[in-house]
Amino acid sequence: MNLQKGSAIIVRSALKVLVSALIGVLLFHLCHFPMPWLLGPIFAVMISQLTIRTSWGWPSWLRNSGLVLLGAAIGEAFTRAAFTNLGHYLFYMLVLNIVLVLFCVLLAVVTQKVTGLSFITALTANIPGGLSQSITFAEEHREIEIGAVTYIQMIRVLTIVSIVPFIVSGQLVPTVVEKEAAPLWQLAAYILLAFAAVPLGKRLKLPVPYFLAPVLVGVCINAIGIIPPAVPDTLLHMAQLAIGAYIGLLLKPDMIKLPWKVVVMGLVSSIILLAFSYGCAIILSNVLHIDMMTSFLSTAAGGMDQMSLIAAALKVDAAFVTLFQLFRLLFIYFIVFPLLQWAARRVKLRASKVS
Structure with missing residues (x-):
């Protein structure tokens, strides 16, 4: 009986989120705002959760299904031509990420001085290494204030994902060659293969x-000379709604109860990082002779999956964006986080000597 009651609550919570998200889609369509299927749910769900006191919830499998559909769409764009200049790009990827990390260290110093947080907390909060990865790292170290890290990382994702589409939509959208719709069985087989690859990706x-994992499925299919079927816009809209509703729920009402300096600095640091990314995008666009939309989405520190989603929705070079975003994620994952781990151990050792 309790299980049935719990299931009913989960369903009602998800339905409320769905209705709120669809209202957001409709309003953004009526206002002619960019990316209504992503931004509409983000803003509508976020505002609803902050203003209406009721249970809100969104099953993780819906968000994960959206990510699989997005990965399949991005993987289809990874033709052999996408890897032609990869060796040439690696140098710029490395330089840009080193500069980004150094800038984030500077942001962490400012955050520490303004908010009074410890330096290791401020640094973990400002390194754009992925929301879940940063929170997991913070959970492993007691000396890091997880509430501040969660808020600053979350507000960065929300700020960048919300603002970037408005900036890039003002740029000239490149001409898109429409692909012929593939037979339904081919599309179904490709999507099923994308879902089936997830357990291997976890392993x-x-x-x-x-x-x-779905991106790699598309890469492998392209590599053997078979063109994967294009994921239709209808499925991409569903993916955007599923991911947008999840992002909209990230800002919890209790986060606003953090010290006001932390709340304000989280927003300010996100905007500063966005402006810095835009400056890097201008340089990258001029050096590599690519359009500004692609360049900005490649350098914006808003999360690999989110930036790739925006690229796919706006019909720019999603493969290029994903490559740059993936390199940054791996760079932070395998180089920056181990350095943070070392720094956290040093702080812990110093604290134990003092006590």
């Missing part, structure tokens, strides 16, 4: 396996 411990 290989890929970052964001629900997104990257």
